Amino acid sequence: MINFNSLQLVVNNKYSFVGIDKQEQNLRLCLPKGFNESKSTLDNFDSKRDLFFLFYKILTTFRSICVEKGYLDDNNQLTNDRDGFLKTKIGSSIKSYQEDNENIFYYKIDILGKLLDAYNEPKILSLASRLGKQDKFDLSKIHKYLHQGIYLSNDAVYIDQMNFPRKVVQFQSNDIVTMYCYLFFEVKQQLKETTNPNIISLAEDFRERYLNSPDSLFDENSYESVLNVLKDALETINNYTVLKDADYWEYYDAIELFLYGDLSQGEEGEIWGINNFYTVWESMCLTYLTENNDLSCLLHCDTRYLSSKTLDKLQASEKVIDINNVFKINGVSLNPDAVLFSSKNSDFIQQTTYEIFITDWDNHGYKTQFRYDNGFNIYKENESIFINTGYLNQKKEVYTAKILERIYSRKDNQYLIINSSLPRAFYSFWDIPKIINNEHLNLMSYLNHFFYLALESKVFTWNTFCERILKPLNVDINSNGDFDEYNVFTRSLFRDRSAQSIQNEFEKFITQILNNQKPLIKIIDVKYCDSKYFSDPNNKKENKEKNVRKQFIYEYSLQKKLNKLFSTDSKPEIQSSFWIPDYCPDDPNLFRRNYDFLDGYIELNKVNFLLLAENYIAN
Structure with missing residues (x-):
């Protein structure tokens, strides 16, 4: 078990090792480059604990990529001596494209890995089951329970329960399993990962019977006391468990290594981590x-x-x-x-205010249209833009203006004053002009025009636009190339336009952006x-x-x-x-x-x- 208080924090600017090493009998947590300025603020139990688990998750992710791609050469040396507790591994090397850039994973004492690898949910729940009493009856077997019955004055016999096999979580025996569940749940909490409720129940039962406190193995104030209790509990369980099968020893070994594995017993040098973190940084x-x-x-x-x-x-x-x-x-x-x-495109966005006219047009219940009258130089004089709007979970007959006026003020009871971008639940669409200038892009950004969302997300192809912009908003295109006619949100924005016409508009828009906006x-x-x-x-x-x-x-x-x-x-x-x-x-x-x-x-x-x-x- 790692005592995080004992770890010294270092940032080595000459080498790329990240992990735990041992130098001059001192255990050191080697941080990545870029951590220098914050090293003093991290020199405490909680921060070193959190950093260790963060690096563990990062290296586990990176290692899984290397295994998946066939880069990993295992050079493991595993000592499994039940008279001792030290299980040593040298590590694994990553095949490198350059001979002078060898990458090696070090896990001479793989404390967490062995504990997590032992997790087998069906096996755990099976080992934690027993014969239980049930309220159902089998009349063909009633003669076996006559001696347990209550005889009434009319010579009738009353039997309230029979024993049948059933799977129930039990909390009085097989404590090696519940102890494993407790440690597993503690580690999972530090990794910020979810755990099956059944496993949590077994873990909490062990806590109640052995610890009887909310103390944690990963809390600075209770670390040593909880560790001592767990070591005593493991010894007691081992002494009083009569039948020890292969399953028992699997969990016992994982728990023993986790509790007794002492990094300070290793030789000097890298103990756990990776020697060339730059490859991990590149992958990230x-x-x-x-x-x-x-x-x-x-x-x-x-x-x-x-x-x-x-x-x-x-x-x-x-x-x-x-x-x-x-x-x-x-x-x-x-x-x-x-x-x-x-x-x-972000260079063109400027703070401004738009006055959009609240129209009275009702397109069969889709009351969503506004009019922008200021016009642009690219439009003919006095020509207006008709803006279709929509919002998620939209209902017919409710004008979008009624919702937006909760956010924006009105002018003369006819205009909405749009002085900031619409909330992301609101979207708009209108036909773009043949020539787009910066002022038009600015309006598109304020009103969350669908095509502007593509620019923000760096989406420049129609298929990606459908996948990353439309699909998350449940804007579906059917086999006929049409939008769902019963989707109020879609109909509000695109009216009776086909998906093909929208695609044509999108591709013209992107072509303009690529050619004109540098x-x-x-x-x-x-x-x-x-x-x-x-x-x-x-x-x-x-x-x-x-x-x-x-x-x-x-x-x-x-x-x-x-x-x-x-x-x-x-x-x-x-x-x-x-x-x-x-x-x-x-x-x-x-x-x-x-x-x-x-x-x-x-x-x-x-x-x-x-x-x-x-x-x-x-x-």
Whole structure:
């Protein structure tokens, strides 16, 4: 069992090991780069406990990817001596594309892994069952219960219960199982994962009979006392259990290693963790990119450490720009981490106020239309825009204005004053003009026009638009290519328009955006470095030769391709971006940009480690 108080926190800027190691008889929790500034605030029991379990989940996710893709070579040495308690494993190595970049998982004492691997829900519930009394009767067997009956004055016999086999959770025997359930539930709580209620019942029964307190094994104030009670309980259970079968020893060994496994007994060096965390950091960043962008816009991605499920989706996506073989120079293929196409539409959004007229048009109960009279330069004088609106769970006969006036004020009882974007439960649609300017994009953003949602989500193909924008809102298209006529929300927005006509409008809109709004292509390079590395003058030469020069080659190669695909006026801009780890637990934003780096020519993004980890673990 790990005593988190005894762990020293270190951030080693020369090596990439993350995990627990032993140096000069001291156990150290080695944190990733980017944690330096927060190290002092993390030096307490709770923080070190939470970080350990976070790294455990991250490494488990990464290891499962490596197993799935056949990268893992197991070099395990397992000692299973019941006279002792130390079970040792050296670890597993990851097949590397470069001989000097060997990756090794270390788990010389796999305390958590053995406990979690022993979980077998059907077996646990089966071992926790017994013969129980039931209220039903079998008259063919009544002669076996006459001696238990109550004889009445009329010579009748009364029998209230019979014994039949039935599965019931029992709490008086087989304590090795309930003890395992208690430890399993404690660990699952720290991992923030759900547990079967039946397992929780067994765990709580063990707590009541042995601990009799709400104390936890992972609480600083009760850690030692609970650990001592559990060790005594394990000894008692082992002494009084007569029949010890294979199932018993499986749970006993897992519990014994968990309670008695002492990291300090290991030799000096890496005990648990991974020696090259940069591969994990790369996997975390690229998994985020694939899960949070339209894959048709992810023009290129290093797929070595992406799961097979993610890789299948990535390969199936149709790219908005084909850049195959772009990074092949003199027969050598270069491999940037990622190339992402995106629109710069957010640059056009400005704070403003719109007055939209509340019309009295009732289209068979769909009272959802507004009129915008201010007009744009691209429209003829005095021409208006008729805006269809809708909201989730919408009902007929209820005008959308009645709902929106709870949020926005009225003017002259005829106009709604829209001074901020509509809540995300509200959406709008209207036919876009032949030429779109920034003012029109601004109105689309304020009124949550469906096509603008596509820009926000970096969606540029119709199939992805249906999958990521329409489908989550239950906007379905039937086999005839029509929207559901009974869906009030859909009818309010699209009236009697076919899905094909909406698709045509969407594709015209996207074409305009790509040609006129000067989109951006980012070449992303995932760096496992501390931010101080880039600001240190001593690293200037190395940074130039190792990082910056490589980005220039990427940009030059991509620029030649774009020159063939776009005119000078519509050609996308290219920007290089470095992603580095940053520990900022109170920041809700994923990125913090350092504008001082190279005068902004290369974007240096500090990526919030905790937010990225949550995304990685969830996938």
